[in-house]
Amino acid sequence: MLRDLTLNDMEDRYQWCLDKDVTKYLNVPEKYPPFSREETQKWLQMCINRTNGYEQKAIETEDGKHIGWIDLKNIDKHNKNAEIGIAIGDKNYWGKDYGLSAMREMLIWGFIELELNKIWLRVDIDNKKAIKSYKTIGYIEEGILRQDRLRNGEYIDRLRMSILKGEFFN
C-alpha cells in the first residue's frame, strides 16, 4: 500500500539511508550516507509541503509496516510525463514482490490522478534486479545514457526505460 509521508517516517528513512546496500544504486551525493536526522526531517518536510517538486509516498506492507518510499519527480505537465524512483529501504522485504506492487500502485496513481501519459526512469546499468523487475511490469528500454552517473568516482551508464499509459492498462 502507498500512503502519504509523515514526519514519523524520519527514523526509518534515516536508518535505511545508512545502509550502503540500499543506497548503492540510488542517485545520491557521495556524502550520503550519512545525512543527519535533521536533514532527513527537512527533506521529508519538503516532500510533505510539496516544495521540492517530488510527489513522494511511503510504502507499507498489508499489516502497516513501513518498508520504503516511491516518488514521481521531474513532472512535465505540458508533455504529461514524469520520472519515477523507488526504494524498498528495509532489505528484509526485498524479493517479495513489494517493489512490483508499489510500482503498480504508483503507476495507477500517476496515470489517473496526475493524468500522465508516460512514466520513465533511469537505472544503473548493473542494477540487474531492478531492471528485471521493471521489465516484469512492462517498462521498455529507451536507450543507454552514457556515463550518466558519477558513482564512487566512476562514471556509470544508466538505462532509460519507460511505460506508456496505454501499455500499462492493456
Ligand SMILES: CC(C)(COP(=O)(O)OP(=O)(O)OC[C@H]1O[C@@H](n2cnc3c(N)ncnc32)[C@H](O)[C@@H]1OP(=O)(O)O)[C@@H](O)C(=O)NCCC(=O)NCCS
Ligand atoms: C529494486 C527494488 C525496488 C525491487 O523491489 P523488490 O521488492 O526487491 O522486488 P520484487 O520482489 O517486487 O521483485 C520483482 C521482480 O524483480 C526481480 N527480482 C527481485 N529480487 C530478485 C533477486 N534477488 N534476483 C533476481 N531478480 C530479482 C524478479 O524479476 C522479480 O520478479 P519475479 O519474482 O517474478 O522473478 C528493491 O530491490 C530496492 O529497493 N533496491 C534498492 C534500491 C534500488 O535499487 N532502487 C531502484 C533504483 S532505480
